Structures are given as C-alpha cells and as structure tokens.
Amino acid sequence: MSKPSFRPSKRATQNRAAALVLVILLLFGCGATVVVNTVRQVVDLFTSEAPAAPTPTFTWAPDSAVLTAAVSPVMAPVLRELAEEFNRQQRRTPDGKNMQVEIVTYEPEEMVRAAQLRPPFQAISPDSSLWLDRLEQLWQSSFMEQGREGESAIPIGQRRIGAQQRYAVSPIVLAAWEDVARQLGWPDAPVRWQDVQRRAKEDPDFKWSHPNTNHASGLLAVLAEFYAGAGVTRGLTVELATRPDVLEYVKAVEGTVRFYGENEDRVVERLEQEGRNFLDLFVAQERVVIDWNRRHSGERLIAIYPAEGTLWTDHPLALLELGQLEEELAVTANQRRTFQAFAEFLTAEPAQRRLLAAGYRPADLSIPLESEGSPFAGTDAVDWRQPQTTLQMPPAEVVDVVRDYWYYTKRPTNVYLVVDTSGSMEGAKLTATKRALKAFLAQIRGDRDRVGIIEFGSGLKDYSLLAPLDDPTRRRLENMIDRMEAGGGTALIDAVYAAVATLQEENQPDAINAVVVMTDGLENESARRLSDLRVLLRSNPSLPIVIFTIGFGRDADEAALTEIARIGGGQFRRADEADIEELYRIISTYF
Amino acid sequence: MNRTRIIFVSIIAATLLIIGLTVLLTNQGGGSAGASLTVQRPDVVSIRILTSLPIEPWVRNAAEQFNAEKRTIDGAPIQVQIEAVDGLTALGRWDRNEYGALLNGQTPETLTDEERKALEHFPVAWIPDSRYLVELANASYKERLGRDVFLTDGEYRARPIAISLFAWGLYESRARVLERKFGEINWRTIHDAAIAAGGWPELGGEAAWGFFKLVVPNPARNVGGLAAMIAAAGEYYGRTNISVEDVVNPEFQKWLKELMGAVTDFSSSTAYTAEDFALFGYSVGDGGQLLESDLLQNMQGIITRWEDPLSIYYPQYLTWFDFPFSVWVGPETTALQKNAALEFQRYLLGDEQQKAALAYGLRPANPNIAVDAAPESLFTKWAERGVLSIVPRTTAMRSPDRDTLLALLRWFDLNVKR
Known part of the structure; x- marks a missing residue:
C-alpha cells in the first residue's frame, strides 16, 4: 500500500490555481470598486464646481394640512x-x-x-x-x-x-370730517372727485391724503385724477393718460397731497395721535369710517361716494x-x-x-345691511345703497401707464437716509442694512425725487448730498453703501441734526422733506441734544420735515427714537435682520 | 469537499446571492415593464368629474347624496369627486393635455408605477357647459390620437343633464327707463344705450347712475362671455350661424368694441359673473345677457342687498347650455370607473335629482319633469320677475365652429383685454 501522497496532482494544482485567480480577481474587483469610488469622491470633493447656492425653497410635508x-x-x-x-x-x-x-x-x-x-x-x-x-x-x-403658448390653440387656462x-367687500370712499363734508356739499348735493381736487388746489390749508398706487384706494384716487384731467369718466386710453395737459393736471393735484403712505390704517393711527387737524379728508375703504365712528365719540367721519364713480375692495x-x-x-x-x-x-x-x-359688507347676500345691529343701520355717515356707479377700470396697459406716470407727477421728495454703522453693526446687521438701503433706492422712481445718505458712527463717517436719482447717482450711492464699514460709537442726534439742517438749507416747501434714520444702539457721542433738534425743527414752520426712525435689534434706544419721530411728525418702527429690508421698502411708499 | 473548495464555493455563492438580491431590489424600486399587470377589484371606485361652474352646486350636492347612499358597482362602493372648472378653461387644459392623457403608442402597461399612479387622478368624466366644447376637445385629440375621446353615440355618448338659456337681466329701475326709451330689450338697443355720450340722463335715467354699464363675463374665465358675443353677433347679422368672416368684418368689430366699451371692469371680474352682479349691484352693471339659472339663483340676494330686483327678458336669438355628461373613453380610466360614471349620470337624470335642479334655476333634461314640478322651483318663485316656463320664440343660435370661436377669443384678447 502506497503511502498516501499529500502532493496534489497536476490537474488539481491547476484547478486550485484557477480558483485562486478567480477569488483574487473577485476580491480585487470589489477592492478596486471601493478604491475607485472613494478616490472619485475625494477627487470630486476638491475638483468639482461648488454647488450653486440653494434657491430658498419653502417645504411642507406631502400630507400637510x-x-x-x-x-x-x-x-x-x-x-x-x-x-x-x-x-x-x-x-x-x-x-x-x-x-x-x-x-x-x-x-x-x-x-x-x-x-x-x-x-x-x-x-x-x-x-x-x-x-x-x-x-x-x-x-x-x-x-x-x-414659448409654451405655442403648444395650445386655446389661449386660456x-x-x-x-x-x-x-368673503367681504367695501367700496372706496372719500372719508371726510363732517364739517368738511358739508362744505363740499354733502348730503344735499353729489360730491365729485373734481370738487375735492379743486378745493385742494384753491385752499392751501386743505389737507388730504391717499395711499400710494400699490394699494387699491391709492390707485383709484390717482385714476380718478387722470379721468378728471382727461375730462372723461370712461374710455381712458394711453394716449389720453399721457397727454401733456392731463399730466399737468395730475401733477397739480398731487402737489396738494399732504403725504402718501403704506395704507389707511396708518392714516388712522396718525389721526389718533395728532387729532382732527392732521387731515381734512383721505381716501379709504368705507369700513374705516364705520370703525372710526364706532371707536370715537367726537366729530364724525362721513363716507362720501364720489359722483363720477368709485372702485371696490373685494378681498x-x-x-x-x-x-x-x-x-x-x-x-x-x-x-x-x-x-x-x-x-x-x-x-x-x-x-x-x-x-x-x-x-365690511359681507359676501353673503342673505345678510341685510340695514338690519338692526348692523353698523349701516341708523346712520347717515355711510349709505348701503351707495355707490350708484363705479369708474371704469381701464385695460392693464393703461393702468400700468397711470402707475408709472404717477411717479413723475406726484409730489417730489427730498429724503436723507441716516445710517448708523457703529461697531455694534458689525456682521449680519450691516449686511442686512446694505441690502435694505439698496431696496429703498430701487423703490424711489420719480425723476424729481432726490436722495442723500449720511453714514455715522462716533461722528460723520461719509455722506452724499441730495441728488436726483438718475443712473449715475444710483451707482454712486450704491458704491457708498458697499463701502460702509462698522466701527466707532453712536452720535445719533448729531447725524439727524445735520440731515435736517441740510434740508432746511435746501428750503423746498413744495417737496416732501424727510429723514429716515436707523440705529441699533444708544446715543453716546453727540455734541448736540434732543432739545437742539426740536428748536431746529421749529425754526421754519413753513417747511415741515418728517422724521422716520428705525430701531434695529433689541438694544436700540427706543425712547430716544420715539421722541425724535414724535417731534419730527413721523413714525418709529422696530426691525431686525429678517424684516429691515421690508421696512425700508414700506417707508419708501410714503414718498 | 476540502476546505479550500468549501471556501471557494461559499465565495461564489455569496457573490451570486449579492448580485441576485441587487437585481431583485433594483427591479422593485423602479421597474417598469416587468411589473404585474393583474387588475384587482379596488376597495373603492373613485371617480373624478370635471364640472362646469353653473351646475356645480347642484351636481356637488347630488354627489354628496350619491356617496352617502353608498352605491356600488361590481360590489365596490363608488365615490364621486366633483371638481369645478369653467368649460373653456377645461378645454384649454385638454388641448394642452395637462390632465395627462396617454400619447399615441403608450398604454398603461408601458408606464412606470409612478406614472400609473398619476393616472389614478385622471378625470373619468367631464360636464362642460355646452356640447360644442366637447366637439372641440375631440377635434384636438383627433389630431393627436386619431380618434374621439368623448363619444357622441353608443352607451358612453355625451348626454345633456340640464339646460339653461341666456336671458337679459336688468335692474328694474334701469329696465323701466330703457323700455320707455327703446321699447324692446335686445343687443341693438343695448348698444344704443352703451354709446349714449350723455349716459343715463340722455336715456331718461338719473344722473347718479353715470353711464350705462353692461355686464359681460370675461371669456378667459367664464365661457358665458363667449356665448354673449356669439348671441350679439347673431342679432347683429340677423341670423343663427356665425362664421369667421362675420367675426373679422371691420364694421361688426367696431360695433362689438363699442358694446364692450360699456363694461366697467373685466380685470377683476371672476368666473362667477352673476354673483359679482349681485354683490356689487347696479354700481358695476345695469344689466347683461347672462345664464338664466345664474340670474335666478342670485335674485333673492339682489333684492336683499340692493332693494332693486332684476327684470328678466328673453332675446330673439336663443343661446343655451346643455351641460353634456361626457365619459372619457380612453385607456386612462378603467371599465369599472367608466361604468361608475354612467351610474352617476343615470342618478343625475333620475326624477329626484332633476326636480332638485329646479331649485338651482336649471331646466330639467329629463322630459318627464316640468319646470314647476317642485315647490322650490325658482321658475315658480320668480315668475313675476319675467322668467318664463316655456319660452315662446324658438330661433336658436347654432354652435359656432372652432375657427370662429378662436377668432372671437383672439379679437377679445387684442381689442378688449389688452
């Protein structure tokens, strides 16, 4: 019996070698794949282009309710x-x-x-x-x-x-104090847009207001001016709206507007703060008249439904x-x-x-407006049978022309942006402020509007005097905004004082003169005091200068800013990084 | 088997197992062709029905009752979902294939699971305002697929489920003045009122009313606007068939533009013109030719809000909507869904729902039901306002062809909307 041999046969050796090669190849394949993928990922990490900045997308779950x-x-x-x-x-x-x-x-x-x-x-x-x-x-x-319209012969949908x-509607009315309404002919005679426009042009003490054309009531007021200027109550065309005499008429009427603003609720706030003498008449929804008369026991507001027609807000x-x-x-x-x-x-x-x-007038027509308890019942301040007619809404291209031309016919504006770039503005605050200032400039579109900027810290850091906002001025101001750097203390009152003094030197009573001041801290460096600013503002009563103040963040000196806004006949607003751009945009609607 | 072989076989087996599992998982994740195509009976047969605006409140109410009755088909309960959409808007969407009908050569079997799931929401039926919209949709798909998608004969043919005529609705105070001035209310006298340079005082009305204000739905949102223009063209030419040549006639276009110049506002008018008419009263419109059912449904609201009711007059040339219930016959919906739609169609045509339609001011399509067959019939309630059970004049406008409709829409877009 032969001793069993442990030496493998040649064939077995070959099989084993082949199997070994196969296993090695498999392992090598797997290993190579892992290595290649890893290398590729590492290479991608360093060589691929940086992904595009993600578009801000707001998400909700697929079953969100x-x-x-x-x-x-x-x-x-x-x-x-x-x-x-x-x-x-x-x-x-x-x-x-x-x-x-x-x-x-x-x-x-x-x-x-x-x-x-x-x-x-x-x-x-x-x-x-x-x-x-x-x-x-x-x-x-x-x-x-x-180019997708070519896919369909039916251009609808x-x-x-x-x-x-x-869910609710309210006609746009002329809201006037009762004595003003009676002077205009209410309730015996119809009152027309033209009566108000004539009164405003003839009586320098007559104070009226409408929101800017970003609001239905502001758009209506301006449309009514174009209609009156063109001498028609329907069929307003681009040709009519851009006729020189029509534009002159609108310009003259707009020159009598006390101020524009973001909406009618701000007008009501100002009426409550400053009383009866702030305005004689303003354009608003009918519901404002109802709400005011319910909350105030003094002189009533009357809703005048213009005889040429009005528009509806329909929510x-x-x-x-x-x-x-x-x-x-x-x-x-x-x-x-x-x-x-x-x-x-x-x-x-x-x-x-x-x-x-x-x-509001409810959308449910089964609810009668004159029923007991209704704010329309038992009063002549509003009339549920009105309006009898509406102004014709022109085609979209005419509305666009009216809105565009309004910027060129409205009252001109001189506004100083006074900007705190003290050390505490470093970082996100300054970045947001720069964005907000540029948004403000983008909103100012009138060719007669002038803007200046004063940058301050411990003292005046940089400035740009008032200049019409043509393209070179825009670029210059934007460059100045880009150059702003944080540093130093907060000489708030000195900066506001300088802006007001410059506006007084310009002395343009036909324009809206305003200062928009923003700070995030406490006054700590000024040579002048609040009382100096008060004296300066009172020194020329025929040149009203409105001051808007913005407290940026939680550390802003709200008491001082509120007081500055009060003596400047303006408003104080709070802001943070998230909403300062929107706030500047809103304030721009006042001009 | 020695140890080396065991290791070798194990490695091979593991590799094959990994490959097998990978292939299996891949096919499960995004496979297409190989998936099972077995059609199983669903737990619920859900059908989505596109419904034109004038009949939507009635059909929605009927659908709620139908669903509550738990009706079944082949043992599966039917759930009807109603989606309100203006007829012309829906036609635009069919034309652009926005509902996702299969293209030529495609079948449900060639779709991915995701695509197949999207088809579950495909409309099973469409109830447009008028049969000519169905014909236009068919024409669009015939070009694309070589066949009709809504049938005009056979079991699945489009069947009218209610009827409503176009009638003049004018505020009574204004109607009296116009009747005194012109005698008859028609498109020609309305045109004369529209171009009166002195407005209502020139017509014998009050100065406070301003100019005569016509109500016409915006055709981009309500197909009734198109119907009004067709009716006006019929009276202008004194005949019932209108062609492209008629629409592009410069004299007619001048006349029509003058008429449209009396509309106060096309931009903010919604698809629900008669509701707008009631909500804003005579301040935005003195009158217009609108759907009879819409006028009747808003009559009470107008009286409550404005204390000046509408007077209703019927025109010389009648235009009407017949609301055809049209079942989609393509492979996008199952036979079970199609038959469930027919079941709902029969329900709508039944005596009970046809009587219910009377409360919405709709004329029954079922000839067994008279317009005064129900106590809540708006035809009975508002008879004194001029609504007629039987309209004596029968001259009916013919449905315009696709080119004529498109010419009118294009004219409106270029001359009125812009």
Missing part, C-alpha cells in the same frame, strides 16, 4: 382672529391631519411679486382682485416667454390662481396653483381641503356677521 395665507395689512387683524377661531375647531382631513391656517402679512405689490416664484405661502388675500389679475398677467407673460372666494381668498416650477412644491390635497374648509368657514354666517361688525 397647514395652509399659509398671505393677507394684506388692512385685513390681516380680522382674518388672523378668524383663523385662530377656525384652528380652535380642530377640523380633521380624511387621513386625520389637523387643518390649520396661518396668516402672514404682505403688502399687495410684494404679495404678487412673491407669489410668482416658490412662495412661502399657498394662498393669498390681497385687498382687491386687481392684484390677482396682475399676478395672472405676469404669470402668463412668463408662460409665453418660455394657464393660471397661477386656482379656486377663489370673496378675495385665492389658492395658488403651485408646483409648476422646478423645485416648487405643489399644494397638497390636504392643504386644498383646508383652503376649502376655511373658505366655507369665512362665508358661513358667524364669520360673515363678524366681518359686518368690523365694517
């Missing part, structure tokens, strides 16, 4: 209360999600701008359907720019807006058709259910009665 609605400032307080009541009802979607409505406030123009590109809301409620139409126009323009529901709640853009989330099925439920809630009788109590 939370509906965020952007609402115009005048309606926001009422709608917020109603939304809270809706939320308390704890309504559920079929899959058990809690239906919630969140209200965020947006100026109508800003709302339309935001709604076009991945907005942080799913529904909008501007003060007028005019803004919905504006949004649709812009949307369809962008649709056509993308490319919409940004889906379902919509009106639509509209659902956006999102998801049509890349990386834009669509409105979820549950959000649609929440929208539907909230729209039904708003048009149900309890909410409709609340809106009536707030001075």
Whole structure:
C-alpha cells in the first residue's frame, strides 16, 4: 500500500490555481470598486464646481394640512382672529391631519411679486382682485416667454390662481370730517372727485391724503385724477393718460397731497395721535369710517361716494396653483381641503356677521345691511345703497401707464437716509442694512425725487448730498453703501441734526422733506441734544420735515427714537435682520 | 469537499446571492415593464368629474347624496369627486393635455408605477357647459390620437343633464327707463344705450347712475362671455350661424368694441359673473345677457342687498347650455370607473335629482319633469320677475365652429383685454 501522497496532482494544482485567480480577481474587483469610488469622491470633493447656492425653497410635508395665507395689512387683524377661531375647531382631513391656517402679512405689490416664484405661502388675500389679475398677467407673460403658448390653440387656462372666494367687500370712499363734508356739499348735493381736487388746489390749508398706487384706494384716487384731467369718466386710453395737459393736471393735484403712505390704517393711527387737524379728508375703504365712528365719540367721519364713480375692495381668498416650477412644491390635497374648509368657514354666517361688525359688507347676500345691529343701520355717515356707479377700470396697459406716470407727477421728495454703522453693526446687521438701503433706492422712481445718505458712527463717517436719482447717482450711492464699514460709537442726534439742517438749507416747501434714520444702539457721542433738534425743527414752520426712525435689534434706544419721530411728525418702527429690508421698502411708499 | 473548495464555493455563492438580491431590489424600486399587470377589484371606485361652474352646486350636492347612499358597482362602493372648472378653461387644459392623457403608442402597461399612479387622478368624466366644447376637445385629440375621446353615440355618448338659456337681466329701475326709451330689450338697443355720450340722463335715467354699464363675463374665465358675443353677433347679422368672416368684418368689430366699451371692469371680474352682479349691484352693471339659472339663483340676494330686483327678458336669438355628461373613453380610466360614471349620470337624470335642479334655476333634461314640478322651483318663485316656463320664440343660435370661436377669443384678447 502506497503511502498516501499529500502532493496534489497536476490537474488539481491547476484547478486550485484557477480558483485562486478567480477569488483574487473577485476580491480585487470589489477592492478596486471601493478604491475607485472613494478616490472619485475625494477627487470630486476638491475638483468639482461648488454647488450653486440653494434657491430658498419653502417645504411642507406631502400630507400637510397647514395652509399659509398671505393677507394684506388692512385685513390681516380680522382674518388672523378668524383663523385662530377656525384652528380652535380642530377640523380633521380624511387621513386625520389637523387643518390649520396661518396668516402672514404682505403688502399687495410684494404679495404678487412673491407669489410668482416658490412662495412661502399657498394662498393669498390681497385687498382687491386687481392684484390677482396682475399676478395672472405676469404669470402668463412668463408662460409665453418660455414659448409654451405655442403648444395650445386655446389661449386660456394657464393660471397661477386656482379656486377663489370673496368673503367681504367695501367700496372706496372719500372719508371726510363732517364739517368738511358739508362744505363740499354733502348730503344735499353729489360730491365729485373734481370738487375735492379743486378745493385742494384753491385752499392751501386743505389737507388730504391717499395711499400710494400699490394699494387699491391709492390707485383709484390717482385714476380718478387722470379721468378728471382727461375730462372723461370712461374710455381712458394711453394716449389720453399721457397727454401733456392731463399730466399737468395730475401733477397739480398731487402737489396738494399732504403725504402718501403704506395704507389707511396708518392714516388712522396718525389721526389718533395728532387729532382732527392732521387731515381734512383721505381716501379709504368705507369700513374705516364705520370703525372710526364706532371707536370715537367726537366729530364724525362721513363716507362720501364720489359722483363720477368709485372702485371696490373685494378681498378675495385665492389658492395658488403651485408646483409648476422646478423645485416648487405643489399644494397638497390636504392643504386644498383646508383652503376649502376655511373658505366655507369665512362665508358661513358667524364669520360673515363678524366681518359686518368690523365694517365690511359681507359676501353673503342673505345678510341685510340695514338690519338692526348692523353698523349701516341708523346712520347717515355711510349709505348701503351707495355707490350708484363705479369708474371704469381701464385695460392693464393703461393702468400700468397711470402707475408709472404717477411717479413723475406726484409730489417730489427730498429724503436723507441716516445710517448708523457703529461697531455694534458689525456682521449680519450691516449686511442686512446694505441690502435694505439698496431696496429703498430701487423703490424711489420719480425723476424729481432726490436722495442723500449720511453714514455715522462716533461722528460723520461719509455722506452724499441730495441728488436726483438718475443712473449715475444710483451707482454712486450704491458704491457708498458697499463701502460702509462698522466701527466707532453712536452720535445719533448729531447725524439727524445735520440731515435736517441740510434740508432746511435746501428750503423746498413744495417737496416732501424727510429723514429716515436707523440705529441699533444708544446715543453716546453727540455734541448736540434732543432739545437742539426740536428748536431746529421749529425754526421754519413753513417747511415741515418728517422724521422716520428705525430701531434695529433689541438694544436700540427706543425712547430716544420715539421722541425724535414724535417731534419730527413721523413714525418709529422696530426691525431686525429678517424684516429691515421690508421696512425700508414700506417707508419708501410714503414718498 | 476540502476546505479550500468549501471556501471557494461559499465565495461564489455569496457573490451570486449579492448580485441576485441587487437585481431583485433594483427591479422593485423602479421597474417598469416587468411589473404585474393583474387588475384587482379596488376597495373603492373613485371617480373624478370635471364640472362646469353653473351646475356645480347642484351636481356637488347630488354627489354628496350619491356617496352617502353608498352605491356600488361590481360590489365596490363608488365615490364621486366633483371638481369645478369653467368649460373653456377645461378645454384649454385638454388641448394642452395637462390632465395627462396617454400619447399615441403608450398604454398603461408601458408606464412606470409612478406614472400609473398619476393616472389614478385622471378625470373619468367631464360636464362642460355646452356640447360644442366637447366637439372641440375631440377635434384636438383627433389630431393627436386619431380618434374621439368623448363619444357622441353608443352607451358612453355625451348626454345633456340640464339646460339653461341666456336671458337679459336688468335692474328694474334701469329696465323701466330703457323700455320707455327703446321699447324692446335686445343687443341693438343695448348698444344704443352703451354709446349714449350723455349716459343715463340722455336715456331718461338719473344722473347718479353715470353711464350705462353692461355686464359681460370675461371669456378667459367664464365661457358665458363667449356665448354673449356669439348671441350679439347673431342679432347683429340677423341670423343663427356665425362664421369667421362675420367675426373679422371691420364694421361688426367696431360695433362689438363699442358694446364692450360699456363694461366697467373685466380685470377683476371672476368666473362667477352673476354673483359679482349681485354683490356689487347696479354700481358695476345695469344689466347683461347672462345664464338664466345664474340670474335666478342670485335674485333673492339682489333684492336683499340692493332693494332693486332684476327684470328678466328673453332675446330673439336663443343661446343655451346643455351641460353634456361626457365619459372619457380612453385607456386612462378603467371599465369599472367608466361604468361608475354612467351610474352617476343615470342618478343625475333620475326624477329626484332633476326636480332638485329646479331649485338651482336649471331646466330639467329629463322630459318627464316640468319646470314647476317642485315647490322650490325658482321658475315658480320668480315668475313675476319675467322668467318664463316655456319660452315662446324658438330661433336658436347654432354652435359656432372652432375657427370662429378662436377668432372671437383672439379679437377679445387684442381689442378688449389688452
């Protein structure tokens, strides 16, 4: 018997070698893959282009039932209360999600701008359907720019807006003190836009106001001026609106406007602060008259329905058709259910009665306006049978012309931006401020408007004197903003004093003269005192200078800023990094 | 088997296992062609129905009752979902294929799971305002697919479920003045009122009323605006068929533009023109030719809010909407869904729902039901305002063809909207 051999046979050796090679190849393959992938990732890390800055995208879960609605400032307080009541009802979607409505406030123009590109809301409620139409126009323009219109023979249906529901309406009126209304002929004779315009031109003591054209009531007031200037009450065309004599007429009337502003609620605030003499008449929704008369026992406001016609604010709640853009989330099925439920809630009788109590005319036509307890009953300050007629809303291109030309016919503005760049402004605050200042400049569009900037710290750091905002001036001011650096203390009063003194030297009583001052800290370096500023402001009563003050962050000297705004006949506002740009944009509407 | 072999076989087996699992998982994640195509009976047969605006409140109410009755098909309960959409808007979406109909050569079997899931929301039926919108949608798909997508005969043919006529609605105070001045209310007298340079005082009305203000729906949001322009063209030419040549006639365009010049505001008018008419009253419109059912539904609100009721007049040339219930016949929806839609169609045409339609001012399509068959019929309630159960004149406008409709829409877009 032969001894078993441990030597493998040649064939076995070959098989084993082949198997070994196969295993090695497999292991090598796996290893190589890992190595290659790792190397590729490392190489990518260093060689690939930096990813594009992510577009701010607002996200919500695919089954979200939370509906965020952007609402115009005048309606926001009422709608917020109603939304809270809706939320308390704890309504559920079929899959058990809690239906919630969140209200965020947006100026109508800003709302339309935001709604076009991945907005942080799913529904909008501007003060007028005019803004919905504006949004649709812009949307369809962008649709056509993308060349998609050629895909369809039926040019209808490319919409940004889906379902919509009106929940309250209010006509735009001339809100006048009772004695002013009687002087104009109320209640015996019809009062026309032209009567008000004539009175304003003939009586230098007559003070009136309308919001700027970013609001339905401001747009109506300016449209009425164009109609009156053209001598027609319908059929306003681009040719008519741009006729030199029409523009001269509008310019003369606009020269009598005491101030423009962001909305009618600010006018009411000023009336409450400064009393009866602040204004004789202003353009507002009818509900403002009801609300004022309910809250004040003194002299009444009267709603005058202009004889040539007016417009309506109609407060639509509209659902956006999102998801049509890349990386834009669509409105979820549950959000649609929440929208539907909230729209039904708003048009149900309890909410409709609340809106009536707030001075609006409810959309529910079964609720009579003259019934007992209604704010329309037993008063002649408002008349539910009015208005008898409305002004014709011209085509969109004419409205655009009216808005554009308004900037060139309105009262000119001289405004100084006084900017604190002390050491505490270092970092995000200064970055946000620079952005906000540029946003402000972008909003000022009148060719007769002049802007100057004063940058201060422990003292005056840099300045640019008032100059018309033509392209070279814009570039110069933007360069100055870019150069701003944080450092030093806070000589707040000295800087404001310098701005006011310069405006007084310019001495242009026909213009709106204003200072917008922003600081984040406490006054600690000025040579002058608040009393000096007060004396300076009083030294020329025929040249009113309005001062707006902005307290940036929690450390701003609110007491001093409030006092400066008070003696300057302006307003104090708080801001932070998130909203300072919007605040500057809002303040620009006063000019 | 020695140890080396065991190791060798194990490695090979593990490798094959990994590859197998990978292939399996990959196919499960995004596979297309190989997925199971077995159609199982669903727990619920859900059908989405696009419904034109004038009948939407009635159809939605009927759908809620239908759903509550837990009706079934092949043992599965039917759930009807109603989606309100203006007829012309829906036509635009069909035309652009925004609802996602399958293209030529595509079948449900060739779709990915995701694409197949999207088809679950495909509209099973469409109830537009008028049959000519169905014909236009068919024409669009015929070019694309070579066949109709809504049938005009057979079991799935489009069937009218209610009827509403176009009628003049004018505030009574204004109507009296116009009747005194012109005798009859028609498009020609309305045109004369629209171009009166002195406004209402020239017509014999009050100065406070301003100019005569006409109400016409914005055709981009409400197909009724298109119907109004067709009716106006019919009266202008004194005939019932309107062609492209008629629409592009410069004299007619001048006349129509003068008429449209009396509309106060197209920009903020919504799809619900009659509701706007009631909400803003005579301040935005003295009158207009609108759908009879819309006028009747808003009559009470107008009286409550404005104390000036509407007077209703019927035109010489009648235009009407017949709201055809049209079932989509393509492979995007299942046979079960199509038959569920037919079940709901039969429900709407039943006596009970046809009587219910009377409370919405709609004329029944079911000939067994008279317009005064229900106590809540708006035809009975508002008879004194001029609404007629039987309209004596029968001259009916013919449905315009696609080119004529597009010519009118284009004219409106260039001359009025802009």
